[in-house]
Amino acid sequence: MRAYSPSNWKHTGVVLLCLLPGLGLIILLIGTVISMAVAQSVGYFNFSGPSEFSLIYWQKQLASPFLHRSVLYSAKISLLSSLISVGLAYMFAMWLRRPFPGSTMLGGLLKAPMMVPGLVAAFLLLNVIAFHGFVNEFLLWTNIISKPLRMQNDSFGTAVIFLQVWKQMPFALLVLIGPVQSIHNEIFDAARDLGASAWTRFRKIVLPLTLTAMQAALILVFIRAAGDFSFQVIVGPREVSSMAQYMYTVQRLYGEWNEAAVVAVVLMTMSLTGALLLAAVSQFLVTGRRR
Amino acid sequence: MARLEIREVSKTYPNGFRALENVSIDVKSGEFLTLLGPSGCGKTTLLKAIAGFHPVSSGKFLIDGKDVTTDSPERRDTAMCFQSYALFPHMTVAENILFGPRQNRLSKSECDVRLADSLRQVDLEAHSDKLPTALSGGQQQRVGLARAMAMRPGVILFDEPLSNLDAKLRHQVRFEMRALQAELGFTAIYVTHDQAEALAMSDRIAVMKAGRIEQIAPPSDIYDRPANRFVADFIGAANIISAEFMATDTANMWSARTEIGTFKIASDENLTGKKRYICWRPESAEIVENAPTNTENTFTAKVVTQAYQGNVTDIVMRPVTDGSNDTVSIQTRKPETIRAELSIRLAPDAFSVLEDV
Secondary structure (H helix, E strand, O other): OOOOOHHHHHHHHHHHHHHHHHHHHHHHHHHHHHHHHHHHHOOOOOOOOOOOOOOHHHHHHHOOHHHHHHHHHHHHHHHHHHHHHHHHHHHHHHHOOOOOOOHHHHHHHHHHHHHOOHHHHHHHHHHHHOOOOHHHHHHHHOOOOOOOOOOOOOOOOHHHHHHHHHHHHHHHHHHHHHHHHOOOHHHHHHHHHOOOOHHHHHHHHHHHHOHHHHHHHHHHHHHHHHOOOHHHHHHOOOOOOOHHHHHHHHHHOOOOHHHHHHHHHHHHHHHHHHHHHHHHHHHHHHHHOOO | OOOEEEEEEEEEOOOOOEEEEEEEEEEOOOOEEEEEOOOOOOHHHHHHHHHOOOOOOEEEEEEOOEEOOOOOHHHOOEEEEOOOOOOOOOOOHHHHHHHHHHHOOOOHHHHHHHHHHHHHHOOOHHHOOOOHHHOOHHHHHHHHHHHHHOOOOOEEEEEOOOOOOOHHHHHHHHHHHHHHHHHHOOEEEEEEOOHHHHHHHOOEEEEEEOOEEEEEEOHHHHHHOOOOHHHHHHOOOOEEEEEEEEEEEEOOEEEEEEOOEEEEEEOOOOOOOOEEEEEEOHHHEEEEOOOOOOOOOEEEEEEEEEEEOOOOEEEEEEEOOOOOOOOEEEEEOOOOOOOOEEEEEEOHHHEEEEEEO
8 A cells, every 4th residue: 555645645735726726616616506405305404494304305296296297398398409409500510511601600690599598589489479479460461370379388398499499509509510510521522432422421420420519519408408497487388397497386386495406406317317318329329320 | 443534624613713624534444544733733623523522614524435424423433542541530440441332232241352352452451440540641541542442443533642641651652552553453543743653653644734734645755755844844853945946967856056055856846947945854964074075965064053862963053155044954873073064965865845935
């Protein structure tokens, strides 16, 4: 066993001090929030009763059909949003891979939704798809329909997915465009020369070479979509809540801080699990089936 | 192997730049043709047009008589070796080689045969499971060649494939590629700007300039009988001067007056009264010891500077009869004394007669 001399301790201390500004901040900001939520979910930091260890809040929430429906609904919205956003981002990244007149402007326009706050975007969409919104008014005016269609608050959550994709796709594009552009043109030419179709080139060349970026985009979009509140509140279905909305309801309407903390921990777990699963599945699909 | 016909091919870009102008070449089956020229002369554009990557403005490409001008690259009977090798970095050597045969949905047994053949031909059997990044530049280039050969194409197109290799490796791979082409007999179109590479590897060389073919001929003809000043100057070193031809008294032997003296020049052309450029190669000059004044085809020049190259010495000289500051180059085995006056003799067949002045 190696003896730990004072100089080693000094060296370790210096290393830890150097890491402190970065690592310390991460531990402070993330660690405290997560540990607070976990502690609250098991009875600590109780604002309306004794602060002591208890699994009652977990038992209550895990038995709640509302939580189950929220988890499934949020997982569905996040999964579809991340898949569609990343799919579209790939399409645009491939299109913008080689510069052409106006490509810089197009790239800028595609990223513009990132600068629009989510709530504003939701209200803008509401104006378009509402009962007396632009689309319905136009369809009525052209006599295509005789009475307005119900497009907002649809039970599947299409409007929420649409907004998620609108908002998250530019973000995915930002992550993907660099790796896609870094693939040498001659690699594409070589694949084409060897008989690969456009789809094969994408599947066998682009996807494997940008796998890490794709996983990052999928994870980030999934996590961002899983925590949605504003889109859901404005245009989401009324019969089911997103996780964030449900957490708010439990805390705000029922004043159950500890149960809301349970929902928060479930939301974080679902985000992490879903993101990791997405990354693992994409890894398997891209590299596992290559041979 | 296949025969390739390039018929009056032109390519003009939207901005009006003419990259190719009426290029016509017939490449025989199994021939090794090199497209040689300076950067921007259109040689890579022509190669990529043959492969189908660049659509042409006019003209045709025929492979074994079949018009492939509008066919996409994947439908043409060609395969390309790229300057950057363009190996798929996430695939092993074997997967790279099998990429084409698999796209063509060949049976597993046929794929296995082609993989084994290709690996053996380029001597990379021991490296089949390695990723390209684990190979040297020369080995990567051989994988690129094996990948192209596994397609069994009629024509293999090489886009400056040796330009990323160091000088010694380039020299070695050059011979390996030529030997492989001779052994397998595939038709090869090879693009390079390296004249030594072109001279060493080709059956014929097409020298290009500004989108046009300046001369197409076997390497020895390109070097010894350049068609014009551009070819003479681009391939090797050349001394080019203007000459005024006078009447001749013997068949195919012409008397030409130049600024460094009068020379007898052998040529089959009728050159009476013409003013043409002539050139000779530095190595064809011969130093004559104690030559009497006015010896035929001899001129005197003073050594200005010289560069010892090991096997030869390049000497820059200024003719003493020349009023101008023009210099000529000669090659000798050993260095001479700076400022020494030497008598230089040029044989009548050392000259090439070029275009009109």
